[in-house]
Amino acid sequence: MGWGGALCAGLTIFAVPMGAQGQTAPAPAAPVVVAQPQLRIAPGAAANDFVIPETLPPMPALDFVEKPDYPVDPDKYFYFHRDATTLEDALADIRECDALSSGANVYAGNSAAMAGAMAQYGVLAGGIGGAIGSAMADAIFGSARRRKEYKVNMRNCMGWKGYQRYALSAERWEVFNFEEGLGRKKEDVRNLALLQQAMVASGPKPKTKELGQ
Amino acid sequence: MNGVIKALTMGVALSAAAWGEVAQAEKSDRPEPAKAIEASAMAAGGYKFKPERGYILMSAHSRVGFGTFLRLPDARDWKAYEADLQKALVRAQKAYPSLVSQWQFDTQLAKDNHKPLPPKPVEPTLADVSAERPETRNMATLGPMFVFAKDKDRFNYLSEVEPGTYVFFGMLSQVEQLPSVCMCMGTVSFTVKAGEVTDLGNMLERLPQLPEKPTAGMGSAAMQAKLWAKQRERSQMGELWGAPGLPADWRVTRAELFAYGKMNNLTGALIDRVAPIPGILAYRHDTVIDARTGQDVPSPTIMTRAKLKH
Structure with a gap:
């Protein structure tokens, strides 16, 4: 990457594709303007535009036997459940948490701080080194870190919504969950998995130990 | 070789000028x-x-x-954001004819070699371009x-x-x-x-x-x-x-x-x-x-x- 490229990378960290843009924090000073470009959302982007099909996918199996040589990792493989919750509510909750959690930007750093440093101390102080370093570190380590961040975010978000967390074996977990590192799964794959997670979250109460947030 | 260096130098100079113009334009109203x-x-x-x-x-x-x-x-930030989107659209529309020319060339090449035809580029609209979000500006x-x-x-x-x-x-x-x-x-x-x-x-x-x-x-x-x-x-x-x-x-x-x-x-x-x-x-x-x-x-x-x- 040349200097120009590095500079562009530094300056476009927060440029978000239109398709990924959504409604944002309310802007009380400009209610009229809010209803403009940011509402042009690509299909599948809104948290509430997914319709639950009449025929539901199969309910995932949750029973498993822990193997001594392959112990369960509850930080990686888990599912959520909350009592007295409808499928619609569980799906809305899961989709909101998924939207907050996906698109992690591990090493991009703080563009605001970078802009401040550049304004005060010149471009070299804030931009170029940071942009190259961030891009390289992200390509090398970002994927695993993103997967972990996604799970941490889901745990906290669903925890604040009052859901309990339960452990699962990796084999059972893979049937109705997905891992995303540097890329993103196709929307229909994600929608199906999130629907099955919602079926579990609103289904029968698990008999295994509650793990907490 | 000299020609290549000259072309590269000119390219860098043009890019720098274009970048400067864009940076200047996008700085306005911020x-x-x-x-x-x-x-x-x-x-x-x-x-x-x-x-x-x-x-x-x-x-x-x-x-x-x-x-x-x-x-x-505020209203000024949203206006600046929309203006930047419009600028990005103009840039994308400017680039579109060359994408079509490239597609025509690739299509002919694919036909000659009995390969699958590439998809035609879609003319850009506001929904296809991006600008820095007003919240992070x-x-x-x-x-x-x-x-x-x-x-x-x-x-x-x-x-x-x-x-x-x-x-x-x-x-x-x-x-x-x-x-x-x-x-x-x-x-x-x-x-x-x-x-x-x-x-x-x-x-x-x-x-x-x-x-x-x-x-x-x-x-x-x-x-x-x-x-x-x-x-x-x-x-x-x-x-x-x-x-x-x-x-x-x-x-x-x-x-x-x-x-x-x-x-x-x-x-x-x-x-x-x-x-x-x-x-x-x-x-x-x-x-x-x-x-x-x-x-x-x-x-x-x-x-x-x-x-x-x-």
Whole structure:
């Protein structure tokens, strides 16, 4: 990457594709303007535009036997459940948490701080080194870190919504969950998995130990 | 070879000129960025009070406290955003004919070689172009560097900012070991008026303390518990207000905090929320409540910042 490229990378960290843009924090000073470009959302982007099909996918199996040589990792493989919750509510909750959690930007750093440093101390102080370093570190380590961040975010978000967390074996977990590192799964794959997670979250109460947030 | 070098040099010069033009155009209609002020510079006459600007003052018992504040976009910001989208569209439309020419060439080549035909490029519309979000155009980060003044018990940070309504966005870090955090699930807002210093005190030590129990984090459960205990200890430190070295004729007002609802995770950070503040901020599960009125605080439909894949 040349200097120009590095500079562009530094300056476009927060440029978000239109398709990924959504409604944002309310802007009380400009209610009229809010209803403009940011509402042009690509299909599948809104948290509430997914319709639950009449025929539901199969309910995932949750029973498993822990193997001594392959112990369960509850930080990686888990599912959520909350009592007295409808499928619609569980799906809305899961989709909101998924939207907050996906698109992690591990090493991009703080563009605001970078802009401040550049304004005060010149471009070299804030931009170029940071942009190259961030891009390289992200390509090398970002994927695993993103997967972990996604799970941490889901745990906290669903925890604040009052859901309990339960452990699962990796084999059972893979049937109705997905891992995303540097890329993103196709929307229909994600929608199906999130629907099955919602079926579990609103289904029968698990008999295994509650793990907490 | 000389020709190649000349062409490259010309290309770089043209790119630089084009970049300069774009940067100039995109700078227009943007508020001046936040600027940290240091007492030493002020004492040396290097900084003069600006009555048309606002100021945020923040204090902490140690250097670790830092925070990013997002100024809510106003009509001018949205207008600038739309103008930038239009500029991006014009650029994309300019490039479109050459994409079509390339497609025609590739199609002919594919036909000659009995290969699958490439898809025709779609003429760009506003939905296909991007511009920096208005929410992230005017963020102010205070700390941990650029200290206004310090002594053994306290660090003060002072920043000159655009007046407006600010939201405590979180802690945006550039250090890998210290993950960025977004207070996406509940936070506070406050007003910064022109010509006065809005004093946050040491709120970053006192407010984002973790809830009743440790939350999930990037480290082990034991490390999370340790961090939580440390943060709780910091949250119980005494209050700090004002700053030594601040000119006596500068008007200083303590920030009045209000409950603020959920936000999109604009920077793709770890999500968190500000702990409940009696009389200001409360929660019912994840619903943010304005404790002054007892009413739910409206929150937007949360959208992912990831690019969707169909």
